[in-house]
Amino acid sequence: MSEKEAMAEVKEWLAKTFEGAGKSVPEFEYTPRSVSHLHHLITLSKAKDEAARLVARDFRLKASEYRSQAARIREILENVGLAQESLPSNVVTSAQVLANVANLLNIRDTEMSSFLVAMGDISLRKTGVEEKRAEVNKESKLLLDYTRKAIARLTYLKRTLAQLEDEVAPCEAQMESWATNLQVMAAKERQYVQQCANYKAVLNHAGYTPEVSHRVLVEMDEHRKELEKKTKPILDTLRSYQDLPPDKALAALAIEDKKMQYADAEKYLEDVLQSALASSE
Template sequence: MSDLSSAVDPSISEGTSGFDTSRIAEVKGWLVSQFEAAGKDVPGFEFTPRSVAHLHALATASQAKTQAAGIVAADLRQKATEYRSQAARIREILENVGLAQESFPQSAVSSVQVLANVANLLNVRDTEMSSYLVAMGDISLRKTGVEEKRAKVQKESRLLLDYTRKAIARLTYLKRILAQLEDDVPSCEAQMHHWKTNLEIMLSKERQYLQQYSNYKAILNRVGYTADISHGVLVEMDEHRRDLEKKTKPILDTLRSYQDLPPDKALAALAIEDKRRQYAAAEKYLEDVLQSALATTE
């Protein structure tokens, strides 16, 4: 019944038939015949337009297939009757000419039986030599084809075996690498923890250095530091300072020597005035040198 249901679309029958009492009677009769043939009772169910259409389609297809099977069976029975009649006629002819099966020796009967079995195996309809040769040639061709397919399959099997071996080798290698990596995990985790700790320290130092840089920059801005005051300018100014110290040192020594002289107000005033002029000239010279150094830097 499953074959019949697959051969017919119930939706088509449902759309064209409708809920018909005649079809319900046909469906009931078909169900009774089918279940009685199986020795069972028809199960109870509700007759709806969809179920009636579906079962009517199954019944129609089943009856058509049953009728076709009956025709084929009748034809086979007729052919069997004809074959039996022909076999009886041939047996009668052979007995009349003295070639009955009972008159042949057992070896000949066995040979004929073997020949018949070979003919059945080769699917030969007669015992002509040409038929045997054609059948043997066909078998040889099929054998050659089978051998070619077998060789092809064996080649593919060898290739698959080679691929399988390579895959197994690679799998073994990957497993070994995985085990090695798993063994290296603790040391790598410890190293990563160490790097993480160092990174946190470096970040803390970076924040500290940035804060110190900001503080130093604020101090430099507060004291009036500019980019014009470079290391070279400071070194040059220090050299001029040393030169001025060398030039003013004799004057200071002379002034100190005057402290040992007896007090003479007029001479002391003249000497002091002279030293003041020299000191003022030295200060002016130092100021000129500093101004010229700053102008050269700019």
């Protein structure tokens, strides 16, 4: 079917439908999508209308058959003297009650076996309903237990949330304090790194090496003190030569002698230092 034919069919169906309801067709845009959807609804509506007509025709046919059967049964009852007008009121009432019970039990006749089968079926359904009710009660109890636990958990979470909200301000203040301390420590770290670099530069300039340990320095200081003790008499002697008479030959000879002693002392100090460094390695 083309799009124009589908649109024409949709407009005709809408007009009939709203005219039957006493209303006018509302204004809307006929798009391919809306036309396709409405045409699908038309197809479903026609199918359901046809099914309803078939069911209604079947019901009318069955009703006609039931009326014919009822007329035939009434005629038979009148011929045998069992018409409803000639029966006692209690018999009519009992028959009506019996018919109502049969209709309630959805049975076609009033035989005792039919009533027993219907009652058995009702008992089975009652048992099934009771079992389902027990299962539902059990599930209800479980759901109630879960609900109570959920409410308790929710109450605990609300209390915990309130406690955490109360602790937010102190924690924020503490975090700000930590952040400030962290900034101060970072500044100190940069300062210490710079000082360490400066000290390393000073040590490199002074000729410091990792082999020079504290123990080596202590030993060198002790040897220096020992050397000072050895050289002090020589220096005192040299100073005493300042008071000698101006005899250049003797003075030169004495100075050369003291210089040799001083050089020996320096060589001894160097040997001691080298041996100390070698032992530290």
